[in-house]
Amino acid sequence: MTLTSIESISDDPKYTIKTVCDQTGILPVTLRAWERRHEVLNPYRGDNHYRLYSDRDIATLRWIKNRIESGISISSAVTELRQLQQGGGMMESTPDVPFSEPKPAIPPVPPEEIAHQLYLALIKHDEEKASKLLHEAYKMYDLSTYILGALIPALVEIGEAWATGVIPVATEHFASAYIRGNLLTIFQAFPSRSNAPFILVGCAPTELHEIGSLMMAVMMRSDGYRVEYLGPDLPLDDLVDYAKYEKPAMVVMAATSIESAELIDHLQEKLTKLKPAPFLGYGGSAFNQNPDLIEKTKGTFLGYTLDSALETVNTLLPKGGRGKRG
Ligand code: B12
Incomplete structure (x- = not known):
């Protein structure tokens, strides 16, 4: 040596x-x-x-x-x-490690370029191309860039194409189901740590846009939390019953429409009665577009973006314990 x-x-x-x-x-x-x-x-x-x-x-x-x-x-x-x-x-130094001289990278493809290519592949229903793109992107970027830089802009472009009649509903459904599937695969590939703070994640009642909350679930699990993903349109009473027995340290809710966002407020009241009471964290485009909703809704607005939301979760729930309140 x-x-x-x-x-x-x-x-x-x-x-x-x-x-x-x-x-x-x-x-x-x-x-x-x-x-x-x-x-x-x-x-x-x-x-x-x-x-x-x-x-x-x-x-x-x-x-x-x-x-x-x-x-x-x-x-x-x-x-x-x-x-x-x-x-x-x-x-x-470890000269005996049999590796070849690394070749300088061809400048990596910017995530917005991947996003656009993904959009084009998905509107052609070209699953093979979409898989290849996402496979490369996952290797090239960290998880936050993969999600915020590539997946979200692709979804926004798909939404615009649907709203302006460029693509039919079937294509929008295919594309969002594909991205949802990709995220679930990543989610399930991370280990669920039994001794980390436990977080339940899902969507407010009537809310069908679940991909944002699934992204949040993936990012929190990848960050070391024990996360259970509960999906769209959660009935509040059932959720509270479940939380009563499972005793999560936090419940995270997402909303896109004002109507579903308004229902989150009732959840806080119900969760406060549990012993120990979990934190309630929320976010999603309903809050980003209507900041007055943040004023009105009890619990903690986690942030305007998924990575700032993860930082808020880190502050509320340090990984060594159950969280400041628990
Ligand atoms: C896929 C999709 C659907 C799918 C959802 C499938 C699924 N399994 O999730 C289906 C087909 C069900 C659907 C239905 C509808 N949709 Co839609 N949909 C979309 C689309 C294309 C993608 C949504 C998405 O996943 N975005 C990805 C998220 C992550 O992006 P984001 O919200 O910008 O995320 C940022 C923040 O909001 C925040 N965030 C997001 N989630 C969370 C969660 C937490 C916890 C936190 C802290 C933060 C956070 O972080 C992100 C930034 O870092 C969007 C287009 C778009 N621009 O998003 C339209 C869109 C949201 N839909 C729209 C509409 C109108 C509808 C319908 C009303 C259509 C209809 N007439 O039926 C219904 C409503 C259904 C309902 N009851 O909820 C409009 C909303 C317009 C508006 N501003 O109100 C959009 C914007 C399309 C458009 N361009 O017009 N939709």
Whole structure:
């Protein structure tokens, strides 16, 4: 083993997550989890929010992987790394790892381009093309960019095409069912952690637009929460009965129409009577477009975007416990 100064390795951001994973043998899902939970790296984000990694990042990841393979935990490896970085940045290089020289990435496709391509594939009912695009996008972007940068703009374009008569209802249904299916697959692929704060997510009564709440569920589960997704149009009394027995730390509701948003207010009253009372968090386009509804609705407005909503959830429900109120 030779000692290499971390500082001597280039920090120019130039590799996509796919290249980094190919070069280190680390799975994208593992890398995302290390970044999220252990702040292993802080990759550069371009104008389009996609991550770009440097040679130094790749060297760091190879070093961490090597430490883990020698039997220590990821947390201990990260602690060691921090100590090394503070003490002059010398690390054992791992030249014996049989990886090829990484090729600089072809500039990654901006997520809005993927969104438009996805829209075109879906309005042609071309499932194969849509799958290919989403597969590539999932490897290229972090989850938030994948959802906010690619899926949501595609849905907005589909909505516009439907509203202006460019596509028929059948095509809109096909497209939204396809995206919903993709999100459910991702949701089910993340482990549900039994000891993390428990969150129920769904839509207010009469609300059929469920994709936003499903996206929220995916992002919270990927962030380490125990999340159950309950779907659209939830009857409030049934939901409260269920919450009484399941004792979630939080109930998250989404609404697109004013009518369904107004019903959320009643939920807070009912939830407050439970012991322990869960937090009520809510959001969705009804609130974004009608800020007076936020004033009127009890509970916590989680945020105008899904990533700001996740930050609010993190503040209310730190992962180590049940939440500030519980
Ligand atoms: C798919 C779709 C449907 C599907 C839904 C299928 C499903 N399983 O979900 C179906 C066919 C059921 C449907 C029905 C209707 N739809 Co529709 N639909 C859409 C479409 C194309 C996509 C919706 C979507 O999932 N968007 C993705 C979400 C995530 O985007 P977003 O709301 O912008 O999300 C941001 C924030 O709102 C927030 N957020 C979103 N969800 C959540 C949740 C939480 C908890 C938090 C904190 C934050 C949050 O974060 C996001 C930003 O980061 C939209 C087009 C569009 N522009 O969205 C139309 C759209 C919403 N529908 C519309 C309409 C008119 C209807 C109908 C009334 C049509 C009709 N005449 O029957 C019905 C109403 C049904 C009902 N009772 O709810 C209009 C709404 C117009 C308006 N402003 O009121 C839209 C905008 C289409 C359009 N361009 O005119 N629809």
